[in-house]
Amino acid sequence: MHRRLFLHHLGAGLAMTSLPNGHVLASEDRPLRIGMSPVFLHDSHGLMGEWKAYLSKRLKRQVIFVLRDSYGETMDLIKQHRLDAAWLCDYPYILMKAYVIPLATPLYGGRPYYRSYLIVSSQRKGVHSIADLEGKVFAYADPYSNTSYLAPRHALKQLGNNPDTFFRKTFFTWSHRKAIEAVAKHLADGAAVDSYVWESLARVEPEFTARTRIVSRSEEFGFPPFVVDRELPGGTARDLRHVLMGMERDDEGRAILDKLNLTSFSQARPEFYESVEDMVRQAGG
Amino acid sequence: MKAWRIWCARRAGDGMSIFDLSLRFKIPLLGSIIIIATALGLSLSYMVQARTDLKRDMLENSEGLGRVLAHTLQSPLLHDDVWRGFEIVNTLHGDEASRGSFQVEGLIVLNEMHEVFVSSHPDAYPLLIPLGRLGNAFRTLSTHLDSIPLGQTLTLETDDKILQVVPLVADDVVLGHLILVHPAEFFWPRFKTLAGNTAIITGLALAFLLPVNWYWGQRMARPLVLLSRRMDDLGRTLPEPLPHTIYPYGDELGCLFDAYDRMLEEREVKTAMEREIVKEGRLAALGRLSAGIAHEINNPLGGLMTAVDTLKQYGEHDTVSRRVLPLLERGLVQIKDIVAALLVEAKGASRKLTWQDVEDAHTLLAEEARKRRVAWQWDNRLQGELDLPATPVRQVLINMLLNAVQAAGPEGRVEAHIQATDAELSIEVGNGGDTIPPEQMDSLFEPFASRKETGHGLGLWISYQIVTQLSGHIGVESRDGWTRFSVALPMENETCTTAASA
Known part of the structure; x- marks a missing residue:
């Protein structure tokens, strides 16, 4: 597995150097980097590995989960465009609106809210x-x-x-x-x-x-959304949203959703996060 | 009860004391006491030492742990990161720390105001509580905190806790303190294991040593006990010698047994000699008495016999006289014979003894032996003349042979060996008759002591007198159906020489 990945990287590298418009090819071929909030997932490496493998398979592209100890560090990575997508808490999402666009909101207990x-x-x-x-x-x-x-x-x-x-x-x-x-x-x-x-x-x-x-x-507050870097190519973002929202439709995806204690993914809507935005405003953030 | 005690009469009346116990018990008992005392003493001193070492080791281990932790805790303390501090004190706390070589009951991190910054047990040591409010031990400790020299740690032992303090120092500035809390007897669980092992090993050693000691003690004591018993008997009877297998070693104890055996031997010889002396003295006195009486009788006897002779030749012979005179004469002759027998006179003019004299004795008794169908074994090895008077020696030999033939009984057996060296004539006459009972042995040579129904009982007496007068020795052995009389007579010139030298 590792060997094949290594060869894959090597091929990508050759393509980048040999083609004049290699940037596009390279961005398509390099792994998709997704930042993960330090939610309870941090202690569930097995589950995370399963989810990562599922996403890689569906996207036909290698996926890397980027873990940091604090939300602040993940936010810094977003500012530096070092993440393609991230599962963010709603408060950082509000703060990072200039850098990211919401992609999908997980449904928890069938609803896009938590407390x-x-x-x-x-x-x-x-x-x-x-x-x-x-x-x-x-x-x-x-x-x-x-x-x-x-x-x-x-x-x-x-x-x-x-x-x-x-x-x-x-x-x-x-x-x-x-x-x-x-x-x-x-x-x-x-x-x-x-x-x-x-x-x-x-x-x-x-x-x-x-x-x-x-x-x-x-x-109730809007559930932490999946966001993508504003600079991520539209096709990639659509693919990711499609895969996430399609998880509930196959057994493998449903099993992962069940372990994540989520129902499914839905289209992220700005109105889910209005109450948080109010609080941020009042807090002077 | 008696078996436990030494039986000797000297102690019989005294009260029972442990020191009166038989050596069979005293030696193993003392050995056991010494072994147990030694084992306990060694174990105890080992455990005391081990306790000290264990405590020191554990405190050192704990201090090492404290120094490592202190280093790691600097950053959380500097950055007021309570949770990281909590994670650090908890990583190194838990089962591992409390069970292993540390026995840390709790960890407390103090800030520079001596308040709890974080602790492994927030229930017992809540955040931000001043140290002095955590209990007596900590109150005492709080007064010492600022006096800890840089780079050093502090250990405070109180009744219920041992507290180790490691200052958290960055750039020579004290940021706070780490306190490792141990129960006062924090080394106790490990010490218990150690003591348990020591007890097992001591027990095993005792289980081996005590039976060995008991066996060895008994083995040492048994011969001593036997010796003691024999010694105690010595005053009353002549005890048997000790068995040779009882203690076959050459140490002092072995020498003691050898000495006992020698003493016993000497004592036996002495007893025999004493008995012999008594016997000889008695016989000598008897000889003197009988000789005196014989002399005193001889004089009137001579007169009486002359008178009877005169009466026979010149007296008037009526019927009574004719009947009484021969009676008188026979009686007087018999008296004369007896007196003559009592007046044994070995010395005197006599020719020298030859081979023929001895053969004559054989010839004389051959008829008697034939009548009784006694089997003879005759062995006369004499040659030439011997410096001994023929008459008394012949009389002794005839007496001995006659006695033997009579004692052997019908179809009995008699052996006679006569031989001589330059110094001595030896006559041995044995017979297969009844064994002489021991009670007769002592008075065998006394006059009229004969057990025979026939004879006057003077044969052995006369032989004894003759042999004694010739400076010889006569002896008898009688056992296992064989009785042997032996006579040894020194040659006369030898006697003279001896007498001259004496």
Whole structure:
């Protein structure tokens, strides 16, 4: 397999040097680079490998998943046009609108929405809203995460609090899963996490999420979309959208969607993300 | 109860004490006590040493771990990255750290204000709590934190915890501290394993050594015990010699047994000599007594016999006299014979002994032997003349042969060996008659001690007197159906020489 890939690269390289308009050929032949948010996928290398192989097969083109520890790093890669496509959280998507165009939105539970969950340790009693966590230690997943950072801070502002001084101490775990872990292990008194990650984990590791308790659920936000670099050739973007949206129509694709805890992919619509855009505006982003 | 004790009479009345135990038990018991004490002492000192070493090793290991962690924790502390700090203290915590050679119960990272920056156990050590509020041990520790010299660590032992502190230093600036929390007896699980192994090994060694010691002790004690018993008997009877297999080694104990055997031998010889001396003294006294009486009787006897003779020749012989006088005469003759027999006189003028004299004795008794159908074995090896008086020696020989023929019984067997060297004549006469009982042996040579129904019982007495007067020796052995009388007579010139030299 590796040997064949290597020969493939070699052929591409020869083509680039021998043809005057080699750029087009080269862009068609080089692997498609897709940035992946550090969602619960980070800990599911097997699933990611399956999905990558599926996409490669359908696109008839090698696909590379690019993983970074934080959303910020993925955003930097987009700015540098070093990614062809990315699965982004909705907050970075709003911030990166100048660089990317939305391609497809995954449907979670048949709908293109998710929420922010405020969680505390299951052993902690007497916390009924974020207001009860004043002066406590709070864990955020990522400063560019909507559900974990933007949404709870927005909620605090709505309640008339200064999110920078409301908690005694805050820290970033750089993934939703780890934010859940910080609460489960009592390092943090509370955290806000992605409902999709929490529910998906509850499906595969119920004893882990059972160590946390959901205090409150936020309003619905548009589900993190698949976006493409504005400079990506239209045909490639269409092909990718076609493959993603077609996943539900074959067994292999359905099996992967099931493991991802997703229903299918739909056409991304700007109105899904209007509420997030409002919050970003209010936050002064 | 008695078997446990030494039986010797000296101790019989005293109260029972452990020191009165028989050596059979005392030696193995003392050995066992020494072995157990040694084994326990060694194990104990080993374990004390091992405990110290183990504690030191584990603290050193732990400090090494602490220094590595401290290095890794600098960056999270500098960047206020709580989660990374948490991941670091948790990677190196967990089963591995608590079970292995570290036994770390918890890890705490302090910021420069001595507050908890992060810890492996947020429940016990929550974030941002000042160190002093974590408990007594930590309160004590907080007063020492600022006095740790650069590049060094601090170990604080309290009642329930051992705390190791590694400062987090970057460019000679203390950013915070890493505290490794150990339970006070954190080396206990490993020490227990070690102690368990030591106990098993000690047990195995004891299981081997104790039976070996018991066997060896018994083996050493058994001959001693036997020796002790024999020695105790020595006062009352003459004990048997010790079996040669009892202790065939040449050490001091072996020498002791040899000495005992020698002593026993000497004692036997001495006892025999004493008995002989007593016997000889008695016989000598008897000889003197009988000789004195014989002399005293001889004088009136001579007168009486002369008177009877005169009466026979010149007296008037009525009926009574004719009847009484021969009676008197026979009685007096018999008295004279007996007195003569008692007055043994070996010395005196006599010709020298020859081969023929000995053969004459054989001839004299041949008829008696034939009558009794006794089988003879005659062995006379004498040659020429011997420096011994013929008459008394012939009398001794005849007495011995007569006794033998009579004792052998009908169809019995008699052997006689007569031979001489330059120094001595040896006569041995044996018969296959009844064995002489031991109680008769001592008084065999005394007058009238004969067990025979016939004879006057003076034969052996006379022989004894003659042999003694000739400076010889007469002895008897009787066992297993064979009785042998032996006589040794020194040649007269030899006696003279001996006497002269004496």
